[in-house]
Amino acid sequence: MHLVKIHAPDFDLATTLDSGQVFHWEKVGNGFVGAVGDSLVCVEQGRNVLKVRCGRTPQPTRQRRALPRIIAHYFALDHPLAEICASFPNDPAMSAARHFCHGLRIIRQPKWECLATFICSSMKQVAHIRQISKALRERFGAARQIDHQVVHTFPSVQRLAESSESELRKCALGYRAKNLLATARLVSLGEADLDAWSALSDTDLREKLCALPGVGAKIANCVMLFAYERLRAFPIDVWIERVLREKYFPGNGKTTTQRLREFSETYFGDHGGYAQQYLFHYARTALRKSGAPIPQERNTPLHSDRKDKGKDARTVLRKSGTPRDSSTPLGMTKRRMRGRL
DNA sequence: CTCCAGGGATGAT
DNA sequence: ATCATCCATGGA
Numbered sequence: 001m002h003l004v005k006i007h008a009p010d011f012d013l014a015t016t017l018d019s020g021q022v023f024h025w026e027k028v029g030n031g032f033v034g035a036v037g038d039s040l041v042c043v044e045q046g047r048n049v050l051k052v053r054c055g056r057t058p059q060p061t062r063q064r065r066a067l068p069r070i071i072a073h074y075f076a077l078d079h080p081l082a083e084i085c086a087s088f089p090n091d092p093a094m095s096a097a098r099h100f101c102h103g104l105r106i107i108r109q110p111k112w113e114c115l116a117t118f119i120c121s122s123m124k125q126v127a128h129i130r131q132i133s134k135a136l137r138e139r140f141g142a143a144r145q146i147d148h149q150v151v152h153t154f155p156s157v158q159r160l161a162e163s164s165e166s167e168l169r170k171c172a173l174g175y176r177a178k179n180l181l182a183t184a185r186l187v188s189l190g191e192a193d194l195d196a197w198s199a200l201s202d203t204d205l206r207e208k209l210c211a212l213p214g215v216g217a218k219i220a221n222c223v224m225l226f227a228y229e230r231l232r233a234f235p236i237d238v239w240i241e242r243v244l245r246e247k248y249f250p251g252n253g254k255t256t257t258q259r260l261r262e263f264s265e266t267y268f269g270d271h272g273g274y275a276q277q278y279l280f281h282y283a284r285t286a287l288r289k290s291g292a293p294i295p296q297e298r299n300t301p302l303h304s305d306r307k308d309k310g311k312d313a314r315t316v317l318r319k320s321g322t323p324r325d326s327s328t329p330l331g332m333t334k335r336r337m338r339g340r341l
Numbered sequence: 342c343t344c345c346a347g348g349g350a351t352g353a354t
Numbered sequence: 355a356t357c358a359t360c361c362a363t364g365g366a
Contacts, residue, residue: 020347122348127365129347174362179349216349237347256356280347344366354357 006050006068010081012103013045019104019281020126021226023117023133024154033146035153036074037110040144043071050075055146076105084231084271093247094275097282104281106225106274111194112187113154114227119180119214120173121222126284128172135171136160161188179214186212202230217261225273234264234272239283 017025017032025034031044031051040055052071054064072078081103088094120132133154140155140163160168161184168177186192197208205228209220217236224233236244241260248263249255268275 118347121346123346123361124348124363125346125365127346128363131364169362172363175349175360176362214349218348222347235347238345239347258356284347346363346365348361350361351359352357353359354355 002054002064004052004054004068004071005046006052006071006077007048008050008072008075008077009048010103011050011075011077011105012101013043013050013075015101015104015281016075016107018285019101019277020284021222021277022107022109023126023130024137026151028147028149033149033151035144035151036070038142038153039067039070040146040151040153041067041071042146053146055144055151073108075107079105081105084274087269087271088275088278089267089269091247093243093279096286097275097278100282100286101278104278106229106231106277108229109227110154111223111227112157115183115187115194115209115212115215115223116154116160116180118219118222118226119183119212120176121219122176122214132172136168139167139171157184157188160184176214182213183215198228202232205230206233221273225277231271231273232265232269234268234276236260236264237280239280240264240276243279243283 013032025032028042029044031042033040033042035041042053042055044051050071052067054067085098088098116136117129117133120136121129124132137152137154140159141152143150143152145151160180163181163184165177165181168181171177173180183192187194192208192212197205200208202224205224206217206220209215209223210217215223219235221233221235224230225235234240236257241257244260244264245252245255248267249260264272264276
């Protein structure tokens, strides 16, 4: 089964796939198996090279011929990584992250796959997002085969749009099911044209994405960075917020999230999204275990700890089974979808 | 067991 | 405009 070698200097496959930007690659042997678009591949890291094997596809010869180009484009091997890293600000935290994440690239993900996956990501750990992605693919995706093992592609917009909330909830989506379904329907109806949005400015693109159910500033920035190649987009999640407060605003207990956002958009420069991903992966892997415990910075440092107050009531109220579809046929509860989209 | 996670929508100040 | 609360789920 055809092996292709692709020149890939300055690229670390494992670091890239483990950095929390993509969630469907599975480690098999010395390589990783996953779908790139509609074709299933096994990718293995070599010395300055990627070894790629292709599974069965509907159009074998055509796909096989285009494979190197597709793979190189997907992993963004054309990004001038040295220049990008050189554009990062020169401070201790950034330098540590840059060194730790050597070879990490922001890859080019399919728009719908990226959007749908990050709608599922809210208040979920990376391991959980992988689990949800797998459940969605196995239930709604198309089966592909490579090396005697079956892997499923990410489900199409139409397939998810014609599913139901209760069916989506079987994939451990929880409250995210309604948002994923509503967004899938908007995209499938053409009211949200993900491809056409490529032509928009960063500001307009963010506005369009934020109008989708289940998409706020953070997820919009993730989709902009990982699927629209907007390398300035700077998603601020709980990890990045900790890094910013701890490394860039130490002691300032009353730094607003608004201030953090302004800082992140100017300080990190033209490739702020790249810088953000380096800081994120560094904080999650190197900083968490065997290091600084990350102080956690409780807000409300003044008066009144208010011991419990709720937090256990819902555990008691949680009845068994029947999540009930909550009957809002199109879930169009987001006001911003009103008017000209 | 508790705690927390690549947040967002909503309603109350 | 900011702030609190709820939303489900499962790994650590």
